Amino acid sequence: MTTIHDLQTPALLVEQSALARNLATMSSALPGSRLRPHVKAHKCTALARLQAEAGHRTFTCATIREVEGMAAAGLGDDLLLANEVLDMSRLGRVVEAGARVTAAVDSAETIRAASAGGVREVIIDVNVGLPRCGCAPDDAGRLADDARARGLEVRGVMGYEGHLMLVADVDERRKQTEECMTKLVAAGGAVGGDIVSAGGTGTYAVNTWANEIQAGSYALMDTAYGAVADLPFEQALFVLGTVISRTPPAEGIPGWAVVDIGLKSLGMDHGNPTVPDGVVWFCSDEHVTWQPDDFDAVQLGDRLRVLPAHVDPTIALHERMWLVDGDDVVEELPVDLRGW
Amino acid sequence: MTTIHDLQTPALLVEQSALARNLATMSSALPGSRLRPHVKAHKCTALARLQAEAGHRTFTCATIREVEGMAAAGLGDDLLLANEVLDMSRLGRVVEAGARVTAAVDSAETIRAASAGGVREVIIDVNVGLPRCGCAPDDAGRLADDARARGLEVRGVMGYEGHLMLVADVDERRKQTEECMTKLVAAGGAVGGDIVSAGGTGTYAVNTWANEIQAGSYALMDTAYGAVADLPFEQALFVLGTVISRTPPAEGIPGWAVVDIGLKSLGMDHGNPTVPDGVVWFCSDEHVTWQPDDFDAVQLGDRLRVLPAHVDPTIALHERMWLVDGDDVVEELPVDLRGW
Numbered sequence: 001m002t003t004i005h006d007l008q009t010p011a012l013l014v015e016q017s018a019l020a021r022n023l024a025t026m027s028s029a030l031p032g033s034r035l036r037p038h039v040k041a042h043k044c045t046a047l048a049r050l051q052a053e054a055g056h057r058t059f060t061c062a063t064i065r066e067v068e069g070m071a072a073a074g075l076g077d078d079l080l081l082a083n084e085v086l087d088m089s090r091l092g093r094v095v096e097a098g099a100r101v102t103a104a105v106d107s108a109e110t111i112r113a114a115s116a117g118g119v120r121e122v123i124i125d126v127n128v129g130l131p132r133c134g135c136a137p138d139d140a141g142r143l144a145d146d147a148r149a150r151g152l153e154v155r156g157v158m159g160y161e162g163h164l165m166l167v168a169d170v171d172e173r174r175k176q177t178e179e180c181m182t183k184l185v186a187a188g189g190a191v192g193g194d195i196v197s198a199g200g201t202g203t204y205a206v207n208t209w210a211n212e213i214q215a216g217s218y219a220l221m222d223t224a225y226g227a228v229a230d231l232p233f234e235q236a237l238f239v240l241g242t243v244i245s246r247t248p249p250a251e252g253i254p255g256w257a258v259v260d261i262g263l264k265s266l267g268m269d270h271g272n273p274t275v276p277d278g279v280v281w282f283c284s285d286e287h288v289t290w291q292p293d294d295f296d297a298v299q300l301g302d303r304l305r306v307l308p309a310h311v312d313p314t315i316a317l318h319e320r321m322w323l324v325d326g327d328d329v330v331e332e333l334p335v336d337l338r339g340w
Numbered sequence: 341m342t343t344i345h346d347l348q349t350p351a352l353l354v355e356q357s358a359l360a361r362n363l364a365t366m367s368s369a370l371p372g373s374r375l376r377p378h379v380k381a382h383k384c385t386a387l388a389r390l391q392a393e394a395g396h397r398t399f400t401c402a403t404i405r406e407v408e409g410m411a412a413a414g415l416g417d418d419l420l421l422a423n424e425v426l427d428m429s430r431l432g433r434v435v436e437a438g439a440r441v442t443a444a445v446d447s448a449e450t451i452r453a454a455s456a457g458g459v460r461e462v463i464i465d466v467n468v469g470l471p472r473c474g475c476a477p478d479d480a481g482r483l484a485d486d487a488r489a490r491g492l493e494v495r496g497v498m499g500y501e502g503h504l505m506l507v508a509d510v511d512e513r514r515k516q517t518e519e520c521m522t523k524l525v526a527a528g529g530a531v532g533g534d535i536v537s538a539g540g541t542g543t544y545a546v547n548t549w550a551n552e553i554q555a556g557s558y559a560l561m562d563t564a565y566g567a568v569a570d571l572p573f574e575q576a577l578f579v580l581g582t583v584i585s586r587t588p589p590a591e592g593i594p595g596w597a598v599v600d601i602g603l604k605s606l607g608m609d610h611g612n613p614t615v616p617d618g619v620v621w622f623c624s625d626e627h628v629t630w631q632p633d634d635f636d637a638v639q640l641g642d643r644l645r646v647l648p649a650h651v652d653p654t655i656a657l658h659e660r661m662w663l664v665d666g667d668d669v670v671e672e673l674p675v676d677l678r679g680w
Contacts, residue, residue: 008680009680010680062626063626064348083600083626084584084585084598085584085600086582086584086640086641106585107585107586107640109640109641110584110640127587131587131593131596131629132585132598132627133584133585133598133627134587136587136590162624244424244425244426244450244473245424245446245473245474246447247467247476250476256471258424258472260425263607263609263650263652263653264653264656267603267608268607268608268653269603269623281471283609284502285380285652285653286380286402286403287472287473289471289472300426300447300449300450301426301449310603312603312604312625313603313604313625313657316603316604316657317653317656317657319678319679338659340348340349340350340605
């Protein structure tokens with residue numbers, strides 16, 4: 001049996017039991033097509049397959065490569081590219097090969113790109129309050145007409161209330177979600193079609209207006225979502241490192257240690273990672289320098305599980321994850337949907 | 341001729357003329373073995389080959405994979421792993437295959453690892469003020485004796501004054517570098533050997549105590565180093581994106597645009613990237629939302645060159661870079677030293 005002590009560090013670990021509980025909790029709350037799992041968080045078809053086994057056959061993607069990879073893995077029943085692209089020729093080839101692909105559009109140009117690229121189904125992306133992609137709610141109906149005039153099937157609307165995911169107070173998060181979704185539902189009325197797609201891990205329980213939720217982080221989690229008290233999901237993702245250097249306390253400076261995890265194995269946009277029983281001082285390319293609560297308890301060669309602050313960009317830095325049961329390595333999970 | 345308009349975005353661009361000027365400027369200041377280029381910044385053997393053609397045959401690495409890749413590319417004349425590792429068996433195999441590998445050690449355990457792993461040459465890593473790896477200066481001589489007692493060749497000392505790289509005032513940077521290097525030179529006297537290795541792009545000109553400088557960022561640069569006024573290097577690295585969405589000004593809110601570059605194509609530990617002629621609002625996994633100075637000048641489909649804040653973790657997110665001459669693509673540069 002391979003154990004985590006045999007792995008080259010840094011290495012991404014996925015704790016099997018925590019993953020299983022997260023998947024079960026979400027699938028129980030949002031069964032089948034009520035959840036459209038977002039693969040951008042894990043970028044891993046092996047993990048998507050577990051989500052499919054939990055009853056979800058519709059998926060959300062952020063990149064063309066994710067769409068291609070999911071289709072090639074036999075998970076192409078209903079793929080939504082929830083992002084604008086202006087050259088859809090690669091998506092058209094995925095459709096031609098037999099997968100179902102729906103593309104988000106928010107402009108005349110993206111509608112033309114769908115038509116020209118061979119994508120037959122679109123969804124109107126509506127700005128519900130996060131200043132990013134999406135048309136103004138009042139423009140949604142007109143864009144749907146444009147799309148139909150070009151022979152495209154319009155399946156409905158999507159709108160991402162991403163700015164609400166980490167609102168700490170659940171009542172405030174629900175209230176603001178309602179404001180966003182009121183706009184989306186109205187746009188959906190003007191657009192037609194069956195789908196009202198929105199949400200994420202932070203709003204999966206309070207967004208009762210969308211008929212499908214695009215959550216992804218719930219499966220593996222991170223410390224940013226972990227700080228949202230009402231979410232029932234557990235940290236399942238860890239970066240495993242090896243303690244490579246330690247400096248004892250001296251001249252009033254506390255002792256510190258260094259683990260071989262750094263900016264190249266951690267997404268840093270949400271800030272520093274969390275170490276167990278210690279405080280992070282700073283991160284370098286290949287190092288986290290931290291102060292252990294009990295310096296003498298930390299030895300060179302120790303393996304340490306560090307908790308990343310943001311799951312998505314952390315995983316994008318790794319070629320593979322390791323599914324583990326405690327210290328035992330169960331399976332390699334290739335991060336096979338990276339790149340563009 | 342392929343142009344940047346043919347590239348799938350996001351894509352990393354390296355402007356050939358700026359790279360050539362950066363390489364020439366550095367090689368003129370620190371010719372031959374006075375520079376030991378650090379490959380961790382670019383992780384690219386094709387770029388290391390350009391540095392070798394500029395006269396440098398000694399290189400610095402941060403990971404075992406970098407050492408292996410450099411040796412396999414025929415650039416293994418003198419590789420320094422400037423980082424502690426506790427299992428050197430892979431390094432020993434590189435030595436056996438004919439490359440010269442020197443490993444940094446800062447403890448009895450890392451010395452034992454060198455001996456056990458088949459690495460015959462080491463350098464004593466000394467803490468000169470950055471709280472990370474490195475022994476106390478007073479311990480360096482004793483560690484060198486330990487290493488020699490185990491049959492290892494001790495080539496000298498290294499110490500990284502990394503906390504000084506971005507000190508804005510050059511006189512202050514020189515003064516603090518002198519304090520750090522005084523410790524390193526004293527440790528070097530106790531250790532013996534020929535090498536006093538230190539420095540980086542920020543201190544390459546003011547560190548006159550080390551006899552070799554481990555600079556890496558100078559070749560491609562980033563906005564953090566670009567803000568250091570006395571450095572003569574130019575931004576040569578850009579992330580190319582496509583404008584995929586734009587929202588016109590309305591109700592007192594200025595217009596904004598979205599480019600398909602995000603947390604998965606940008607190192608974020610030094611903060612947001614810089615866009616030309618505009619202000620970045622925020623970054624998401626696959627998006628930068630920004631406010632152009634002239635909204636009407638930005639059109640869907642436009643290609644935009646974004647300047648990353650930190651070169652090393654940005655490159656680690658990409659499979660390849662594209663060497664360009666303006667809009668013309670000259671050559672693909674695989675980022676072939678990623679991973680561990």
